[in-house]
Amino acid sequence: MKDLSEKLLLPYIHQLGMNLSDQFFYRNFGNTFCCDPAVGNGFCWDFSSGDRFSVSVYDYKMNRDMAPEYQHPEFFTIGLSNDHTAKYILGSTSKDKIISYSMPEGSFSGIFPNGTHVKNASLSFSSDFLKEQTKKYHLDHEDFLHICFSHKQSYSSPDAELVLKQIFSAHPAPRHADMYYEAKIMELFSVLLQWNEKNELYAVDGIPEDDLAAIHEVISYMNKHFKDSINISDIEKIAYMGKNKLSHLFKLAKGVSISEYLRRIRMDKAKELLIKTTIPINLVAQEVGYQNQGSFAERFRMETGMTPSDYRNHSMFK
Secondary structure, three states: OOOHHHHHHHHHHHHOOOEEEOOOOOOOEEEEEEEOOOOOOEEEEEEOOOOEEEEEEEEEEEOOOEEEEEOOEEEEEEEOOHHHHHHHHHOOOOOOOOOOOOOOEEEOOOOOOOOOEEEEEEEEEEEEHHHHHHHOOOOOOOHHHHHHHHOOOOEOHHHHHHHHHHHHHHHHHHHHHHHHHHHHHHHHHHHHHHHHHHHHHHHHHHOOHHHHHHHHHHHHHHHHHHOOOOOOHHHHHHHOOOHHHHHHHHHHHHHHOHHHHHHHHHHHHHHHHHHHHOOOHHHHHHOOOOOHHHHHHHHHHHHHHOOHHHHHHHHHHH
């Protein structure tokens, strides 16, 4: 049986010109892969616990355009990331350092332009591993997935960030690495579940009516102007709030960040246009606020597991 790295990591990094290193070792266990100098510079390190979970650290920069493509199983990821990686995964940079997301079984295709710097550390999990844990601890599986891996979200939790930093900076003894990482993963999940319960105590019922009305104004504005370039300063003026307060209250009220909410509006409208019209994909992209068709297609695939064309064709036969 293939371990998680073989399913998720190897097809991806080999296409980025990375090969197993016999000179540089990021840790004295796991596997370290280094870039071919003709393609880029940097490394990727990975440790897998069979097909259950994997721990990965990336730090590399592309010296030329790359476009990897491969098939992958369903998986779930949470980690720490820099702005470049956040922009690729979420569609925008994020002040929040924790990023989590899930991907259904399907194909990955991405574009890494010359100069792209990927620097992040992440934990990836198989669906079976997460089912085992929720069953073991008597958790509602769907609620657990929503809290820990709600599709393409970023957030700030000092306690969870601390656990993640401990995981990625640790040097456990090789023969105890599996036990160490699994214990820290359980600690991370516990911290995230408690963090969610704490936030729920201060959710919508605790937000003043005037602030809730302002949030609804923001949502109304995004629904009307999703085709346009929307920046946070525009939204601050509509809500009459500072950036920090607005971001905090919006996430309490809606459960996602402003940028994530806007992405959902755009993707929902894109789905509608793909199903109900025959306009070309590049025009669909422009109609939902994307000037670059490639960026739109990649974002759409990450959200739905299908390209815009495949989504349109699939819908025709329903």
